Amino acid sequence: MLRERLGTPDMSRRYFSVLVLGCLLGAGLGTAGMSAAAAQADAEPKSIRFADVATGTLTYPALDHLDFREGTFECWVKFAFDPNEYLPAKGYTGMLFLVRLDGDRGGLGIYYYAQDGAKEAGWSCRVGPDSKFHSFGIGTPKQPTFGVWQHLALVWKGREMMAYLDGKESEKVIHNEFPHQGFGDVRSKPIFFGCQYNRYALMTIDDLRVSNVARKPEELGAAVGELKADAFTTILDPFEGDFMPDGKAPTKPTVMLNGPGGLPSAQCRFVTGKFGKGLAFFNEEEKK
Numbered sequence: 001m002l003r004e005r006l007g008t009p010d011m012s013r014r015y016f017s018v019l020v021l022g023c024l025l026g027a028g029l030g031t032a033g034m035s036a037a038a039a040q041a042d043a044e045p046k047s048i049r050f051a052d053v054a055t056g057t058l059t060y061p062a063l064d065h066l067d068f069r070e071g072t073f074e075c076w077v078k079f080a081f082d083p084n085e086y087l088p089a090k091g092y093t094g095m096l097f098l099v100r101l102d103g104d105r106g107g108l109g110i111y112y113y114a115q116d117g118a119k120e121a122g123w124s125c126r127v128g129p130d131s132k133f134h135s136f137g138i139g140t141p142k143q144p145t146f147g148v149w150q151h152l153a154l155v156w157k158g159r160e161m162m163a164y165l166d167g168k169e170s171e172k173v174i175h176n177e178f179p180h181q182g183f184g185d186v187r188s189k190p191i192f193f194g195c196q197y198n199r200y201a202l203m204t205i206d207d208l209r210v211s212n213v214a215r216k217p218e219e220l221g222a223a224v225g226e227l228k229a230d231a232f233t234t235i236l237d238p239f240e241g242d243f244m245p246d247g248k249a250p251t252k253p254t255v256m257l258n259g260p261g262g263l264p265s266a267q268c269r270f271v272t273g274k275f276g277k278g279l280a281f282f283n284e285e286e287k288k
């Protein structure tokens with residue numbers, strides 16, 4: 001099982017630099033040849049290459065929503081790129097930055113990437129600083145992944161943390177320290193979806209739910225379908241929006257304890273989702 005370590009915040013920044021370099025290399029190599037998807041008929045959805053469009057971000061305040069003593073994060077995600085166009089990986093190939101949940105001293109991120117030489121890409125949860133926390137693999141999706149909805153969930157309680165891909169549990173980790181102590185103050189950073197470089201977030205998400213309780217697998221969206229709010233829900237956003245995102249207009253969550261809504265950047269669009277509408281982190285019309 002994949003078990004990698006994320007460094008201190010400084011190490012984390014270096015990691016991002018390496019990741020982006022790897023992505024650029026991977027993207028360049030991946031676009032060298034005609035893809036199978038690109039050869040498909042016009043009626044078929046086509047994959048988007050990382051260089052084709054700028055990707056957006058979505059943020060929510062972490063305060064009152066994230067409780068690192070106990071909680072659950074979950075959402076549906078669908079790729080707008082075809083991972084097979086970048087495989088086998090030549091160099092470390094990062095493909096997607098889903099979300100970061102951070103305090104001022106540490107935190108975690110969920111990523112999709114392929115290791116150097118790998119023929120498959122997988123989901124990973126990187127948790128740091130690595131002196132106190134363990135990163136872990138979430139899972140390698142069944143192929144194909146392009147255009148297919150996947151359900152991701154992360155559950156934490158005390159020092160335990162585990163993730164689920166499409167309802168299937170990945171490795172459970174027990175950290176050396178309690179996240180609510182080691183991650184620090186959650187007021188300093190937002191819940192941050194997407195890629196800070198506006199590049200590696202070719203995805204659509206739907207039915208985001210953050211809870212202040214460690215939910216059981218049978219309570220997650222992968223099992224029950226479209227989610228309803230309950231007393232433990234701190235954010236539930238179905239992304240049923242009908243406006244043009246501009247970084248200022250908020251989404252209309254069913255539940256959000258602090259603030260009016262998430263803030264999607266101008267690259268985002270409301271599109272067909274898993275249930276009703278979802279939020280795409282790119283503008284299809286921008287595609288070259």
Ligand SMILES: [Ca+2]
Pocket residue numbers: 206207238239240273274275276277278
């Ligand atoms: Ca929806």
